[in-house]
């Protein structure tokens with residue numbers, strides 16, 4: 290493991306259950322990194338800076354929050370907006386965690402094969418990140434953003450339509466779209482919000 294004294298900026302670390310996508314229902318420790326390189330209109334995530342920690346400091350806090358929980362989800366903001374995120378991923382893998390990363394896919398970053406990468410394209414997308422994605426999450430915000438499909442053509446990865454904010458209109462659009470294109474899409478709902486957990 291590459292040990293470093295460099296600091297990561299973090300918003301929060303908490304133990305909950307993955308509410309979205311392929312791994313819905315799986316207990317996980319969430320490491321939310323501070324900051325984002327985009328400014329999406331519908332963003333409802335508070336990724337403001339709360340504290341700094343080294344990669345090994347984050348590993349210790351993950352253990353504090355979730356004990357031996359196998360899954361750790363590194364999210365943001367945009368995780369790859371911080372240079373030290375790769376060292377954090379290495380440190381979590383060395384601690385025996387199954388590491389998932391949720392990214393907007395704008396900043397190309399080499400990742401170990403063991404890492405599960407969720408890409409949720411917003412205003413632009415790096416082709417290398419599209420090629421590396423294990424699953425894709427398209428946010429349905431008054432329309433289905435099917436312009437991203439070409440970026441994943443020929444890749445056997447699930448493409449989820451996720452209604453923004455669980456809003457009724459967005460759910461109806463996503464529901465209709467997955468039924469109309471069953472080979473292309475799957476539906477993802479923010480299930481953690483149904484039970485009022487983070």
Ligand code: SF4
Pocket residue numbers: 325326327328329331332333334336365366367393411
């Ligand atoms: S990329 Fe994600 S975290 Fe960043 S502003 Fe957009 S919705 Fe928010």
